[in-house]
Amino acid sequence: MGDLMTTPKSMKQAISTSIRSTLLELGSATKAELSEALDISFPTISKFLGQMGKEGEVLELGQDDSSGGRRAKRYAYNPEYSLGLAVFLEKSATHYALFNCAGKVKEQGTEASVLTGNSIELLEALITGCLEKHPKISSLSIGVPGAINNGRVIYIPDYGQLQDFDLKTHLEKRFSMPTAVENDMNAAVLGYHRHQGMSAEQSLVYIYLGQNGPGAGIMVNGDVVRGSTFFSGEISLIPQYDQANFWQALEQKNRNDALGRMVASISAILNPHQIIFSYEDISQSELKEITEASSQFIPSEHLPELISSDWKQDYLHGLKSLGLRLMLNPN
Amino acid sequence: MGDLMTTPKSMKQAISTSIRSTLLELGSATKAELSEALDISFPTISKFLGQMGKEGEVLELGQDDSSGGRRAKRYAYNPEYSLGLAVFLEKSATHYALFNCAGKVKEQGTEASVLTGNSIELLEALITGCLEKHPKISSLSIGVPGAINNGRVIYIPDYGQLQDFDLKTHLEKRFSMPTAVENDMNAAVLGYHRHQGMSAEQSLVYIYLGQNGPGAGIMVNGDVVRGSTFFSGEISLIPQYDQANFWQALEQKNRNDALGRMVASISAILNPHQIIFSYEDISQSELKEITEASSQFIPSEHLPELISSDWKQDYLHGLKSLGLRLMLNPN
DNA sequence: CCAACTTATTAAACTTCTTTAATAAGTTTT
């Protein structure tokens, strides 16, 4: 039975973290508002906020207009208190983005591909460079186009040095900094989900139609679905016609019928709230045709909303969100 | 952000609940063992156990053999301290089972069908009868062959009185007792998962091949998958051949090939650890053939283990587990 | 069989959050 109980020991951490995220979520707040929102007593909030103010983590914005009595002070999280570094490992290049606690990107750039260069040193050099320029960096999040198990690269074709390598632990030791390593599609669903402020109940499937075959990232009950062998979302292999799976059908048969069947399969099994495509892969008019095709198999009231979104953005949001969580929650 | 933090207010409940479940899980324990297992200080455990002993909730089993010093007292949860009632609403009849905290069934029986009788009064009469005979009953769990949203019957064909009825709230008010209402397939996966002591990471799909068409219960990351319109697991509608969905294929095409494609679809999307069939639906030799059929679509290392299990038992375990959780965790 | 040593349990001191009371700082009314 997974123990998720806050013992008095871990209390301090839990309170700090929840104050941080609420402050960022609300933009700013008074002590009373925080106490109300978090169900933590006023004096406790006051004490923590005092400490965080002293360390520059929280800023005083001034006074609220009076609501009839003494005016309340308004506080905000200092978005520049710490920075996060997100690195996107891709075949052709390695991108990186530096963001603050408010999620604002402060700097981004592109370097030679760590993957084709096939050397972790390249990645380490990139990180070292950023760290020297920005000593406030306090979290790393790495996106990888391969199967990841708890920070370890399980399967990444063609890039030998990373194969079966525990990247998370390696980087955490190397830079003594909390690090997240996540698959690209999983980061994208996560990013879309969190950026849209969706609730845990809302399940999503994010579809990618690349030249290496289609793939999907899946979120159910607020968590990414990984599968027993980290093979979930390999939708290219769904059987669809007498003789063709989804990938084959995409190329050999009617594209929108194949896509419609894929949506139908996912709906029959998972019945997600939304299925998201990259706007680069699919146009709005195609979405309509796909919906129509899938409604030949599934009653339309049970079909998901088909959305087109910006994959790169969602991927970035995903890595930002992972990094942010590490920055706010020093475990 | 879903607040899952134990404030000092809810502390007492959280500690009691965790002591209860650990005691039941381990069978018996010393105070030191509980303190160790739960990461709660010895004095606190001691205090709570004292209180629970006074109320008859916990029994003293005697002394352990000495491990070199003073002998430790051994405690166990009193399995008869409270009982749970599980009710299985089925088309042809209504079954019920009475079980104690250790999960042991103390009594079971069958009554006229609440569904075809189409009257909630029948259900209430059954429960009232049990309650009079066994005043220690302290939880209700109801299994329903229909879509359930948070205790409300969302969709159940042919049984008008239950349609769109908040059964959970109704029964909780009527009998002032914590109540769980769950779909039959969902209860079965849950029961299998918990009874096998599986971890949250292990995902399952429980397949049922009834005369009303196949259906499935799905568990991912330790939670039941419900879908946006509570339509998840409606695998009968998976497109499989040029012109046939799964249900049609089951009847018109080669049965094991259809089943193999169904397994392949689920594996390509979810990649679960196991797919479970009712032993009444599928024989061991058929399982092999299905595996073979699905391996034409999916590399075998990514295929789930195909299991045959006792559906009725798993369903019972599911309702027991839901009831037990309510008995141990008075919210 | 008693001294030396282990281990379990109880008691006392400590920490930390909450609740309640007191004080400070505004606003409005007369």
Added chain:
DNA sequence: AAAACTTATTAAAGAAGTTTAATAAGTTGG
């Protein structure tokens, strides 16, 4: 402009778990 009233903040008292010290109950070796 002072009295009456609101609301924010600070201070003191209370509650509940943890840590540390003290005591009780066994075991073992000379």
